[in-house]
Structure formats: C-alpha cells, structure tokens
Amino acid sequence: MVHIEPVAAxxxxxxxKIPKTKPIxxxxxxxxxxxxxDSRQGGGTVEYASDGFxxxxxxxLNDEEEAxxxxxxxxxxxxxxxxxxxxxxAEEASSKEKEExxxxxxxxxxxEEKNDEKALAEANxxxxxxxxxxxxxxxxxxxxxxxxxxxxxxxxSSSAEICSICYANRAACFYKLGKFQExxxxxxxxxxxxxxYIKVLHRRGEAHEKLEHFDEAIADMTKILEVDPSNDQARxxxxxxxxxxxxxxxxxxxxxIGKLKDMGNSxxxxxxxxxxxxxxxxxxxxxxxxxxxxx
Numbered sequence: 001m002v003h004i005e006p007v008a009a010x011x012x013x014x015x016x017k018i019p020k021t022k023p024i025x026x027x028x029x030x031x032x033x034x035x036x037x038d039s040r041q042g043g044g045t046v047e048y049a050s051d052g053f054x055x056x057x058x059x060x061l062n063d064e065e066e067a068x069x070x071x072x073x074x075x076x077x078x079x080x081x082x083x084x085x086x087x088x089x090a091e092e093a094s095s096k097e098k099e100e101x102x103x104x105x106x107x108x109x110x111x112e113e114k115n116d117e118k119a120l121a122e123a124n125x126x127x128x129x130x131x132x133x134x135x136x137x138x139x140x141x142x143x144x145x146x147x148x149x150x151x152x153x154x155x156x157s158s159s160a161e162i163c164s165i166c167y168a169n170r171a172a173c174f175y176k177l178g179k180f181q182e183x184x185x186x187x188x189x190x191x192x193x194x195x196x197y198i199k200v201l202h203r204r205g206e207a208h209e210k211l212e213h214f215d216e217a218i219a220d221m222t223k224i225l226e227v228d229p230s231n232d233q234a235r236x237x238x239x240x241x242x243x244x245x246x247x248x249x250x251x252x253x254x255x256x257i258g259k260l261k262d263m264g265n266s267x268x269x270x271x272x273x274x275x276x277x278x279x280x281x282x283x284x285x286x287x288x289x290x291x292x293x294x295x
Contacts, residue, residue, distance in 0.1 A: 116156045116157070116158070119152050119153060119155070119156050119159075120152075120153060120156055120158070120159060120162065122152050123148075123149040123150075123152035123153040123156075123159070123162055123166075124149070124162060126145050126146070126148045126149035126152065127145070127146065127149045127162065127165065127166055127169070129145045130142040130143075130144075130145030130146045130149065130166075130169060131169070133145060134169065134172065134173065139173040139176050139177055140173075140177075142169070142173050143170055143173045143174075146166045146169050146170045146173070147170070149162065149166045150163060150166050150167070153166075160193045160194070161193075161194075163193055164190045164191075164193035164194040164197060164200075165190075167186045167187070167189045167190035167193070167200075168186070168187070168190040168197065168199065168200045168203070170186045171183045171184075171185075171186035171187045171190065171200065171203055171204070171207075172203065174186060175203060175206070175207060180207040180210045180211050181207075181211070183203065183204070183207040184204055184207045184208065184211075187200045187201075187203055187204035187207070188204070191204070196227050198224055198227060198228060198231070201220045201221075201223055201224050201227075202220070202221075202224060202233070202234070204220050205217040205218075205220035205221050205224075205237065208220065209241065209244075212244075212248060214241050214244045214245035214248055215245050217237070217241050218237075218238055218241050218242065218245060221234040221235075221237045221238045221241070222234075222238060225238070257280070279291065279292050279294055
C-alpha cells in the first residue's frame with residue numbers, strides 16, 4: 001500500500017502539480033481508509049490511487065467457501081444417488097434371477113421322484129427275474145439279475161428294503177454254490193440294512209456252521225431268539241451247536257499244546273531235557289492246567 005501526499009498548488013498557477021508518492025509501511029492491517037487529510041490545506045482530502053492489486057474481502061472468501069461446500073455436497077449426494085441406483089439395479093437383477101430359477105427347481109423335484117420310482121420298478125423287475133432263475137436252479141444267472149437290481153436301486157434313498165432282499169437272495173445263491181464266505185458277506189450287508197432279518201440270520205448261521213465257526217453260528221441263532229423267542233428251530237440249533245463248539249475249543253487247545261511242546265523241546269534239548277519232563281494236569285472243576293516237573 002502507498003500513501004499519497006498532495007502538493008499544494010502555488011498561487012497564480014492554474015496547473016495542478018502531480019502528487020508525489022512515497023511508500024510507507026502499513027500501520028494497521030485492519031485500516032481501509034481511502035482518504036488522507038492534508039493538514040496544510042485545512043482538512044482537504046485526496047482519494048487513493050489504485051496500485052493495480054486487490055485483496056478479496058471476507059465476504060468473498062465466505063462466498064467461495066460456501067460455493068465449494070455446496071459443490072462437494074452436491075457431488076456427495078450424486079454419488080450416494082448413483083450408489084443407491086446401482087444397488088437397486090443389482091437387487092432387481094438378483095430377484096429376477098431367483099424368479100427364473102424357481103420354476104426350474106420346482107419342476108426338478110417331481111422329475112427326481114419319477115426317476116426314483118422308475119429305478120425302483122426296474123430293480124424290482126430284475127429281482128423277480130432272479131427269483132425265477134433261482135427256482136430253476138440257475139444260480140449264476142440269478143446272481144447276475146440280483147446284481148443288476150442292486151445297481152439300479154443303489155442311488156435311490158428309499159431302496160433299503162429292496163437292497164436288503166437282493167443281498168439276502170444273493171447270499172442264498174452263494175450258499176447253493178458252496179461259497180460260504182461270500183454267503184456270510186452278503187448276509188452281513190443285508191443285516192446292516194435290516195438287523196432283524198430272521199431268514200438272513202439263520203442263513204448266515206448255517207454258513208458259519210459249514211466253516212466250523214460254531215461260536216459265530218451260535219451267536220446268530222441267539223440273535224434270532226432275541227427277535228423271536230418262539231423260534232424253535234433257532235433254539236434247537238443252539239442246543240446242537242454248543243457241544244460242537246466245545247469240542248472244537250478242546251481240539252484247538254490240544255493243537256496249541258502240541259505247538260508249545262515242539263517249541264519247548266527245541267529249547268530244552270540244549271540242556272538235555274524235553275517237555276516230557278513236565279506233566280500238565282487238567283483241573284476238572286475249572287478246566288485249567290497245572291504243570292509239574294518229573295525227572
């Protein structure tokens with residue numbers, strides 16, 4: 001800012017002299033006076049001449065700030081509006097996709113039921129054909145039909161009954177063919193699906209008896225009596241099988257003692273002795289053995 005001092009015109013000179021200017025320091029940042037009092041001319045005033053630089057007033061700054069805030073606010077509202085619109089479009093698209101899928105899903109369930117019914121019907125037909133072959137003594141061919149029935153019904157959730165029957169019938173074929181281990185395996189699969197299948201328990205017990213698994217056979221017959229206490233055939237089988245199981249246990253003990261003797265002789269022979277120097281005596285009350293040394 002510059003301060004202007006007017007120069008008084010000399011008397012008789014009509015031309016005004018150009019006022020001289022000199023720079024002075026701004027005494028007050030808040031002073032905005034535009035006139036300077038000329039003490040020599042009795043209170044005359046002269047206006048400032050513009051130096052070409054203007055400072056924005058507080059009002060102008062506030063106006064600019066308000067304009068900026070308004071612009072930013074409008075942008076934020078615009079972004080929110082665009083985001084809301086995008087979200088709305090996405091929700092509408094998702095809803096439309098669900099509506100398109102829903103009819104398909106509704107039609108899918110009846111189709112699955114029809115497929116299951118068809119598979120069960122085909123499995124039952126294969127089982128019936130297997131039964132006819134079994135009656136005619138064609139056990140290998142019957143096995144093939146029962147296998148087909150199991151494959152058809154394997155993926156159906158409600159196929160436990162027909163599958164247990166097919167496993168039982170396959171076990172009967174194996175029994176007729178003298179394949180008792182396979183009989184036991186298929187009987188076990190049938191019993192996993194139907195634990196109270198009495199006919200299968202009986203057949204598995206018979207297969208165990210053929211293989212001299214007397215204790216296992218007794219267990220199956222006992223299970224039949226738990227399900228059906230009035231089953232006389234199972235009761236008779238238990239009575240008949242018990243002596244066979246005891247006899248087998250004694251035979252196994254004798255075999256075990258023989259093996260132990262051979263082992264003992266191979267060791268004691270180094271010392272000039274044998275197991276004959278030791279005598280095993282059975283206690284009739286407990287069934288246990290005591291051993292005594294004899295020279």
